[in-house]
Amino acid sequence: MERELGRCDYCGRKVPWYAHICGACYQKLTLVRKLRGIVYAIKRQAEEEKRDNG
Secondary structure, three states, rough: OOOOOOOOOOOOOEOOOOOOOOOOHHHHHHHHHHHHHHHHHHHHHHHHHHHHOO
């Protein structure tokens, strides 16, 4: 008996029955999270500089 294929929650591609997300969408989500971390670090640094100068 063969397991059914599922669909990616984000793009709808076929994925194995146990997966909820395809590899391409997983890579995109990791990049988005890294970018959010960078933006957060920049904002935090700007706030600290503003506090020190103000």
